[in-house]
Amino acid sequence: LRERDESGRRLGVTTDGAGRLRGSGGRVLIVDDNARQAAGIAEELTREHRPVIETDAAAGLISSKTPVDLMIVNVTAASFDGLRLIAQVRSADPTRHLPILAVVDPADRPRLVKALELGVNDILMRPVDPEELAARARTQVRRKRYTDFLREKLDYSLEMAVTDALTGLHNRRYMAGQLQAFVGRAALGGEPVSVLVLDIDHFKKVNDGFGHDAGDEVLREFAVRLATNVRAVDLPCRLGGEEFVVVMPGTTIEDAHRIAERIRRDVGSTPFRVMGGREHLTVTISIGVAASTGPGDTPDALLKRADEGVYEAKASGRDKVIA
Numbered sequence: 292l293r294e295r296d297e298s299g300r301r302l303g304v305t306t307d308g309a310g311r312l313r314g315s316g317g318r319v320l321i322v323d324d325n326a327r328q329a330a331g332i333a334e335e336l337t338r339e340h341r342p343v344i345e346t347d348a349a350a351g352l353i354s355s356k357t358p359v360d361l362m363i364v365n366v367t368a369a370s371f372d373g374l375r376l377i378a379q380v381r382s383a384d385p386t387r388h389l390p391i392l393a394v395v396d397p398a399d400r401p402r403l404v405k406a407l408e409l410g411v412n413d414i415l416m417r418p419v420d421p422e423e424l425a426a427r428a429r430t431q432v433r434r435k436r437y438t439d440f441l442r443e444k445l446d447y448s449l450e451m452a453v454t455d456a457l458t459g460l461h462n463r464r465y466m467a468g469q470l471q472a473f474v475g476r477a478a479l480g481g482e483p484v485s486v487l488v489l490d491i492d493h494f495k496k497v498n499d500g501f502g503h504d505a506g507d508e509v510l511r512e513f514a515v516r517l518a519t520n521v522r523a524v525d526l527p528c529r530l531g532g533e534e535f536v537v538v539m540p541g542t543t544i545e546d547a548h549r550i551a552e553r554i555r556r557d558v559g560s561t562p563f564r565v566m567g568g569r570e571h572l573t574v575t576i577s578i579g580v581a582a583s584t585g586p587g588d589t590p591d592a593l594l595k596r597a598d599e600g601v602y603e604a605k606a607s608g609r610d611k612v613i614a
């Protein structure tokens with residue numbers, strides 16, 4: 292990415308390590324069939340932004356789907372339907388929030404009003420005043436930066452709300468919502484759903500003997516083994532402590548039992564490295580398996596049956612799968 296033009300003038304554009312634009316500079320798409328006007332606008336913006344010109348609406352629509360921070364559309368010309376382009380950009384999901392400046396003729400009130408009705412963010416009157424252009428473009432690009440930032444934060448918060456912080460698996464809240472949906476479908480005669488409840492045996496001894504951090508390492512490693520032993524459609528979750536659940540849509544109790552056995556063997560047969568590899572701990576788990584039984588079944592009842600399996604496994608010597 293160029294940060295200076297041919298004469299060494301700063302473009303007002305900097306990038307971070309990932310190549311994302313920083314500062315007030317942005318990628319500005321100018322869609323204008325009036326080539327001279329477009330060139331004039333681009334020339335003015337080059338000091339601060341990276342302008343790109345498209346002289347027909349179809350090409351403009353395609354370019355609007357590439358990463359763009361601002362679109363400037365000429366809506367004055369009769370030969371070129373800028374208003375229709377704006378309507379298309381506003382109704383397509385990836386570009387719905389793209390800031391748009393409409394270049395309008397002050398005498399053409401109907402098109403000006405129509406542009407505002409279509410949701411353009413601001414208006415530029417012809418002939419375009421360079422300082423006004425710079426100021427309005429800067430405002431829109433900055434606002435876009437900020438709303439992008441907020442949207443990213445929101446996405447992150449939403450993800451954290453359904454993620455277990457220690458292991459990165461889904462958390463109890465997410466599991467509950469998903470299980471509700473799967474059990475509901477199974478109750479209506481859809482595909483069956485099975486659950487595994489898994490509880491690490493004598494986990495207190497890991498904490499007591501090697502410390503809480505080593506305990507956390509075991510939990511993280513266990514989460515990895517769990518996730519690698521189930522299919523992509525299965526939902527491995529951490530309920531809390533050393534208790535985990537796997538929700539397995541479309542899985543009969545026989546298949547769930549087989550998968551549980553595989554997990555139990557994988558966990559018990561390969562020691563867990565903790566404390567930077569200084570200790571190798573053999574860990575075993577007790578697993579309860581249950582499957583939906585059709586109409587009248589509830590998520591709580593299903594989990595309770597699997598829990599009873601865990602209890603029975605613990606009572607009969609641990610390191611077992613009970614369906």
Ligand code: GH3
Binds near residue numbers: 496502504533605
């Ligand atoms: P059992 O075989 O009957 O399941 O015995 P257990 O020791 O695994 O079961 P218990 O429920 O008595 O102990 C669970 C322990 O897990 C107690 C608690 O301190 C520990 N624990 C809970 N959450 C965490 C955590 O996030 N990190 C660590 N390191 N330990 C945790």
Ligand code: MG
């Ligand atoms: Mg316990």
Ligand code: MG
Binds near residue numbers: 490491492493494
């Ligand atoms: Mg336990």
Ligand code: MG
Binds near residue numbers: 534
């Ligand atoms: Mg427990």
